[in-house]
Amino acid sequence: MPERSVLIVDDETAIRDMLRMALEIADFNVLESDNIQDAYTRILDNKPDIVLLDWMLPGGSGIELLRRLKREESTQELPVIMLTAKTAEDNVIQGLDVGADDYITKPFAPRELIARIRALLRRATPGQDQGRLEVNGLVLDGESRRIFVGDDPVDMGPTEFNLLQFFMSHPERAYTRGQLLDHVWGANVYVEERTVDVHIRRLRKALQTDMADYSGLIQTVRGTGYRFSSRGL
Amino acid sequence: MPERSVLIVDDETAIRDMLRMALEIADFNVLESDNIQDAYTRILDNKPDIVLLDWMLPGGSGIELLRRLKREESTQELPVIMLTAKTAEDNVIQGLDVGADDYITKPFAPRELIARIRALLRRATPGQDQGRLEVNGLVLDGESRRIFVGDDPVDMGPTEFNLLQFFMSHPERAYTRGQLLDHVWGANVYVEERTVDVHIRRLRKALQTDMADYSGLIQTVRGTGYRFSSRGL
DNA sequence: GGCGTTTGTAACGTTATGGTCACAATTTCA
DNA sequence: TGAAATTGTGACCATAACGTTACAAACGCC
Structure with missing residues (x-):
């Protein structure tokens, strides 16, 4: 099985730590970024298979990065999962509108996150283990x-x-x-x-x-x- | 492959979650316990194939459970992997002395854990009922x-x-x-x-x-x- | 310790595969 | 219709991928 890489974009170290741990257990290669500028260049450079994007980020909300990714042809197909606070329902709708593929509300269950990532990767990349x-x-x-x-x-x-x-x-x-x-x-x-x-x-x-x-x-x-x-x- | 069950004995929920995730991904059946009293009865009742035992536990340190298991004939052969903090090297030595089959220091690499469990199971139960x-x-x-x-x-x-x-x-x-x-x-x-x-x-x-x-x-x-x-x- | 067995690796032989090219065939458009 | 653009097709050949053999180290067993 080829190793899949996940880019975490979040400014809170604690959240990143938690995510990284969960993802490494599930055998993903983990990249991290704490701002959208850096995140964008990492996406182009390292070509992660999926992006976990926090909604609120310094220097521009996550939705800006999302818009940018969906505008560019080369990153259009890249699956993005939004991380949002439980309360902010509108964000979810807005995010899915702009092109996020899925969302998770914080606090989240690690298993659910992994499950969603797996599902998304299966959907996004053909024949990983499409029977x-x-x-x-x-x-x-x-x-x-x-x-x-x-x-x-x-x-x-x-x-x-x-x-x-x-x-x-x-x-x-x-x-x-x-x-x-x-x-x-x-x-x-x-x-x-x-x-x-x-x-x-x-x-x-x-x-x-x-x-x-x-x-x-x-x-x-x-x-x-x-x-x-x-x-x- | 017959399904193997693993009993996790640890009082920290976060660690248990992490372990459970790793183990379930690796196709193990997972049992959990957060104290040695409960753990002991679960071992007798559910007969897990292997035990992951945290060193520090409320109501008596893990080594007590280990000693107890190794004393009893029925549980003597049950493989036990100790979970210990990185610093406490003496614990490791002491634990292996008492009869632990292997140990992992926290924080651990999930893949290593799985590998060690597999290795132990292979060693412990040769040809159980591979038909x-x-x-x-x-x-x-x-x-x-x-x-x-x-x-x-x-x-x-x-x-x-x-x-x-x-x-x-x-x-x-x-x-x-x-x-x-x-x-x-x-x-x-x-x-x-x-x-x-x-x-x-x-x-x-x-x-x-x-x-x-x-x-x-x-x-x-x-x-x-x-x-x-x-x-x- | 001596013997046979097993195992991992290196080295070499063999084959299937992939990329490119040259040219043929087809479509498009003036 | 004719020329340009685009795609189809067969052939070539370097090489990556695989098959096979040989050998030394490690292992187990008297």
Whole structure:
């Protein structure tokens, strides 16, 4: 299991300590920050998998950072959990409005926090341990890392598998080659964008079995990139 | 894997919470107690597989409970891990003298704790009731720690046996070398990941008998690790 | 202590995979 | 229609990933 990193943004040391402890127990890699300026640069530098964001922060409330993150393309998808006082219900609504993915009211139960983080990461990142994805008879089993058409396995390389896994967890949506590189290859690799084309080709080929032809599921979106759609037959 | 239960004896709620979280994540069944009187009765009633015992407890220090446990025949074999403050080194020595099986100093690294618990459990209860596993004529007998093809035994080393046992209890799922090291070797050992490859090789070889070839059961998952699958013939 | 067994690691052989390129095919738009 | 832009496709080959062997250290067992 790849280690996941969590960025805690809070100005209270006590809270940070508590969070760090809980998170380290749950095997997360923990980053900390006590102001939004520093937090922003850390997000860009260290690329955490999730952010725990306190509502009230010196030098600008947390919502500003949240807005900023959701504006930028590169950080748009980054899951954010808000930490708010129990009383401030409006904050929650406002926060979720701006794009927070979840919230926890202080004081919080550590187990709940961990549970929510896990749930969010499962949702946010495809195929961590998403068991089984199925489209129209095409089955992807994340646990065994195999693809099935009916009962017999489909052979393909690791990258093709990852690509298909990403597509099947994000169907009906067009992705640019750059986005696919980020999500499937990893954020900080440098390869030509055209490489995606080649792997798309290989994936399509693999999806043409003796039994059925699923290659139509991968559609090219001219001028943009590719899309996985069950409409493709 | 049969579920193991752990009894936490500590009067600090925060510590108990932390421990419980770590243990539950590691799939243990958790019991708690905050004083030695209650702890003693719980041990007799619930028969935990291991005890985490804080040193300083109200109503008598932890060492008293430890002494008591080691005096009684029925609880003599029960593994006990002491929790002590970092400073009190003497406590450790004294505790191990009295019969504690291991100790952890607070603050502790959760992973280390889990690793030590696993190690202790492995040492303490060899072959409790690991039953009989069978795949397609290949039989693993946990009690005698032997492998059979039909009627005649298959020869292999202990590590190969453990590996096969793990695989057969978790079939149809891909594991990384790191995961295999954690589960088969134990979380606290440091060996090269490539070592796994060699033992896989030895296991495969052992699974090629005169009668039948079961080596196909161990499949390599490129870019990930290995998988045990009955589809391998 | 001597012997066989087991284990981890290094070294080397082998293979599958990934990235890139060159060129073909297709679409777009003037 | 023709040229430019975009995508499809097969081939190449460096190399990462895996298989296999050899060996020395550690271990257990008379």
